[in-house]
Amino acid sequence: MEQKEFTITAFSENHIGLLNRITIIFTRRHINIESLTVSGSSIPGIHKFTIVVRETQEKVEKVIKQIEKQVEVLKAFYHPEEEIIHQEIALYKVPTEKLLDSTDLEKTIREHNARILEVTKDYTVIEKTGHKEETSRLFEKLNNFGVLQFTRSGRIAITKLNKELLTDYLREADELKQEISIN
Amino acid sequence: MDNSIKVSSTTTSLNGNEKARSVKMTGADAVIHCLKNEDVNLVFGYPGGAIMPIYDSLHKYQDEVRHILTRHEQGAIHAAQGLARVTGKVGVVMATSGPGATNLITGIADAMIDSTPLVCVTGQVGSHLLGTDAFQETDVVGISMPVTKWNYQITSPEEIPDAFAKAFYIARSGRPGPVVLDITKNAQFAEFDYYYKPCKHIRSYLPSPKIDQTRIEEAVELINNAKKPLALVGQGVILGSAEQELLNFLEKTGIPAAWTLLGLSAMPTDHPNNVGMLGMHGNYGPNIKTNECDVLIAIGMRFDDRVTGALDKYAKQAKIIHLELDPAEINKNVYAHVPVLGNVKESLPMLTAKAQQKSYDAWFNEFKEADKIEFEKVIDREMHPVKEGLTMAETIDILNKKTGGDAIIVTDVGQHQMVASRYARFVKSRSNVTSGGLGTMGFALPAAIGAKLGQPDREVICVVGDGGLQMTIQELGTILQSEVGVKIVLLNNSFLGMVRQWQELFFDSRYAQTIMANPDFIKIAEGFGIKSKKVLHRPELSTAIDEMYAHKGAYFLEVVVEKEDNVFPMIPTGAAVSDILLGK
Ligand SMILES: Cc1ncc(C[n+]2csc(CCOP(=O)(O)OP(=O)(O)O)c2C)c(N)n1
Numbered sequence: 001m002e003q004k005e006f007t008i009t010a011f012s013e014n015h016i017g018l019l020n021r022i023t024i025i026f027t028r029r030h031i032n033i034e035s036l037t038v039s040g041s042s043i044p045g046i047h048k049f050t051i052v053v054r055e056t057q058e059k060v061e062k063v064i065k066q067i068e069k070q071v072e073v074l075k076a077f078y079h080p081e082e083e084i085i086h087q088e089i090a091l092y093k094v095p096t097e098k099l100l101d102s103t104d105l106e107k108t109i110r111e112h113n114a115r116i117l118e119v120t121k122d123y124t125v126i127e128k129t130g131h132k133e134e135t136s137r138l139f140e141k142l143n144n145f146g147v148l149q150f151t152r153s154g155r156i157a158i159t160k161l162n163k164e165l166l167t168d169y170l171r172e173a174d175e176l177k178q179e180i181s182i183n
Numbered sequence: 184m185d186n187s188i189k190v191s192s193t194t195t196s197l198n199g200n201e202k203a204r205s206v207k208m209t210g211a212d213a214v215i216h217c218l219k220n221e222d223v224n225l226v227f228g229y230p231g232g233a234i235m236p237i238y239d240s241l242h243k244y245q246d247e248v249r250h251i252l253t254r255h256e257q258g259a260i261h262a263a264q265g266l267a268r269v270t271g272k273v274g275v276v277m278a279t280s281g282p283g284a285t286n287l288i289t290g291i292a293d294a295m296i297d298s299t300p301l302v303c304v305t306g307q308v309g310s311h312l313l314g315t316d317a318f319q320e321t322d323v324v325g326i327s328m329p330v331t332k333w334n335y336q337i338t339s340p341e342e343i344p345d346a347f348a349k350a351f352y353i354a355r356s357g358r359p360g361p362v363v364l365d366i367t368k369n370a371q372f373a374e375f376d377y378y379y380k381p382c383k384h385i386r387s388y389l390p391s392p393k394i395d396q397t398r399i400e401e402a403v404e405l406i407n408n409a410k411k412p413l414a415l416v417g418q419g420v421i422l423g424s425a426e427q428e429l430l431n432f433l434e435k436t437g438i439p440a441a442w443t444l445l446g447l448s449a450m451p452t453d454h455p456n457n458v459g460m461l462g463m464h465g466n467y468g469p470n471i472k473t474n475e476c477d478v479l480i481a482i483g484m485r486f487d488d489r490v491t492g493a494l495d496k497y498a499k500q501a502k503i504i505h506l507e508l509d510p511a512e513i514n515k516n517v518y519a520h521v522p523v524l525g526n527v528k529e530s531l532p533m534l535t536a537k538a539q540q541k542s543y544d545a546w547f548n549e550f551k552e553a554d555k556i557e558f559e560k561v562i563d564r565e566m567h568p569v570k571e572g573l574t575m576a577e578t579i580d581i582l583n584k585k586t587g588g589d590a591i592i593v594t595d596v597g598q599h600q601m602v603a604s605r606y607a608r609f610v611k612s613r614s615n616v617t618s619g620g621l622g623t624m625g626f627a628l629p630a631a632i633g634a635k636l637g638q639p640d641r642e643v644i645c646v647v648g649d650g651g652l653q654m655t656i657q658e659l660g661t662i663l664q665s666e667v668g669v670k671i672v673l674l675n676n677s678f679l680g681m682v683r684q685w686q687e688l689f690f691d692s693r694y695a696q697t698i699m700a701n702p703d704f705i706k707i708a709e710g711f712g713i714k715s716k717k718v719l720h721r722p723e724l725s726t727a728i729d730e731m732y733a734h735k736g737a738y739f740l741e742v743v744v745e746k747e748d749n750v751f752p753m754i755p756t757g758a759a760v761s762d763i764l765l766g767k
Contacts, residue, residue, distance in 0.1 A: 071385065
């Protein structure tokens with residue numbers, strides 16, 4: 001089976017150590033995590049893990065079940081590229097003198113829809129959001145002027161569906177709880 | 184002082200009067216109260232600095248909760264596993280921080296892979312010292328993470344009741360497993376208002392998935408149209424207390440059933456539908472027929488590689504129905520054409536209700552033919568040896584016959600384990616305790632101690648090799664101190680037998696580090712005050728076993744067996760189940 005890029009999203013209760021429990025599921029199976037972001041979700045108190053891997057669909061399906069097996073995980077999903085909208089953010093630091101030397105640097109920033117965050121006498125910080133390829137392309141361009149520092153965030157993603165996939169699950173869980181307390 | 188614990192009602196709802204009914208106590212006392220609330224009256228463990236307040240409370244409440252002092256924390260946890268396996272209850276073990284806790288890890292990993300419910304309580308340094316490399320500080324939560332179903336660090340006493348309630352609920356519900364509670368010393372000392380409320384639901388945790396009716400229909404369709412169906416019975420049947428449901432299903436459908444190592448004793452050995460053991464050293468029939476059946480019904484088993492052999496040559500001709508509680512097991516190793524997710528205690532009756540009454544005489548005859556071949560090539564030679572040396576098989580046979588199959592057999596890991604599993608006959612469920620998934624040498628002696636304490640009225644026989652015995656031999660001290668009446672049968676071949684067998688078969692008989700220079704085991708047993716006997720010759724064996732059973736209390740029987748016997752049949756690693764060997 002062919003390896004593809006998949007974005008895994010997992011929703012969980014807040015629990016110390018869960019991040020560790022989730023990452024060891026990947027390391028144990030020798031799966032490289034390309035990017036990982038932990039954040040809040042649209043549902044209060046529920047955390048969202050966004051993990052990007054290159055793997056076969058079969059392996060990703062197995063990993064999803066292992067993630068869901070963790071007691072504090074509510075639900076996990078995986079999506080191929082087509083099903084999600086995602087972004088990453090990159091920051092670049094270049095010497096300010098290069099900005100002053102010619103208009104080339106400024107032109108590059110404009111062409112890439114990047115923006116300047118801070119200018120000091122010594123350095124200028126540029127920000128770009130986009131897909132990894134886009135932020136990488138800008139890095140190559142900027143590096144002609146000498147990039148002093150570069151950093152890129154992990155991926156954040158939302159699905160093309162209308163609502164958070166988790167809401168159905170939560171409703172079912174609440175119904176189940178009521179069933180249990182009635183019995 | 185009145186040290187009796189009144190167990191608070193577990194069913195009434197709280198309605199805000201929780202405060203009024205709570206009792207002021209220390210965290211350490213609360214731990215014991217939690218145990219009582221969960222109906223625990225026996226724990227295993229070993230004390231040390233970071234868990235001293237809890238031990239002080241154990242002392243105070245010694246009439247309520249009995250504590251068995253083992254000689255090593257590994258012994259304590261295997262004992263808790265043994266108790267859990269024979270009773271179905273949650274086993275409880277306690278250890279101090281650092282080395283005490285790390286000594287539990289092997290047992291935790293063992294319980295995880297064999298789905299044994301455990302609550303492991305470890306002491307931890309005071310919370311102000313966490314992360315400072317304090318004396319005996321180890322990141323137990325971190326270390327145990329990959330091998331626990333759940334774990335949690337408690338740093339204040341207020342967390343204790345809820346954490347324990349959750350721990351017991353998680354350990355025993357769904358697919359059972361081990362849980363670790365790491366309690367800092369300050370949380371044990373501090374006082375708080377105790378109130379216990381059992382846990383019945385966790386939003387993010389679905390222990391028992393609802394059974395999908397369409398899957399039942401699909402499975403019934405396959406079962407009703409099968410020509411050569413075969414059922415594989417795993418520990419899920421025992422864990423789900425579905426033994427009767429299994430028999431009802433098998434008796435109505437007439438389907439032959441084979442068991443896995445951990446499925447042993449889920450049905451009586453002599454049941455007409457039973458066709459024997461699966462796997463690497465299982466019986467010939469069920470292994471070769473796995474690759475000839477047309478419908479394979481896996482019931483609460485996980486297609487371990489020791490059962491399947493080469494996956495790409497496993498039951499490729501069959502349609503596979505997989506009855507399983509844990510969603511992660513579905514399609515993990517073997518693709519299921521019809522996965523039936525849910526507790527087998529519920530899914531089996533649903534199948535039985537809709538399945539047709541059938542019988543498969545010709546198909547059963549094929550198993551009988553295979554049994555005949557196995558008998559001629561393997562069993563006869565092992566049970567009725569012509570050579571002088573005693574065999575493991577004849578020993579197991581006599582051992583077992585004399586109890587009518589009523590004994591609990593606890594085995595260690597190696598040749599004796601496979602021989603005992605092959606030849607022991609069972610009449611009751613939960614009568615076989617062995618380390619299956621992890622294959623932990625040193626498991627048997629402490630696990631047998633726990634099993635005996637869990638089922639004091641049943642005969643418990645520990646079958647162990649000379650290698651494995653010496654891994655936890657110190658637990659003879661536990662037998663001495665707590666007067667545990669286990670019967671220990673040492674099958675001594677003066678080799679690390681199973682490894683030697685592989686060396687003989689696959690490494691041109693180069694016996695790298697498998698020859699054992701052994702001590703005088705009889706003297707050792709006597710040193711611990713355990714009555715003992717050594718058998719070297721066939722004529723003495725039967726009476727020695729009689730003597731052992733007649734003796735009240737613990738007994739140590741050393742049987743010196745043939746040094747270089749091999750266990751057959753055998754599926755070599757990487758071979759197909761149908762390529763099982765009947766000899767060299
Ligand atoms: C803790 C541990 N270490 C190593 C092994 C590998 N191993 C499997 S069987 C075996 C030999 C067991 O020898 P013995 O206890 O004498 O039993 P026998 O096979 O001779 O019956 C060994 C070393 C293991 N299973 N567990």
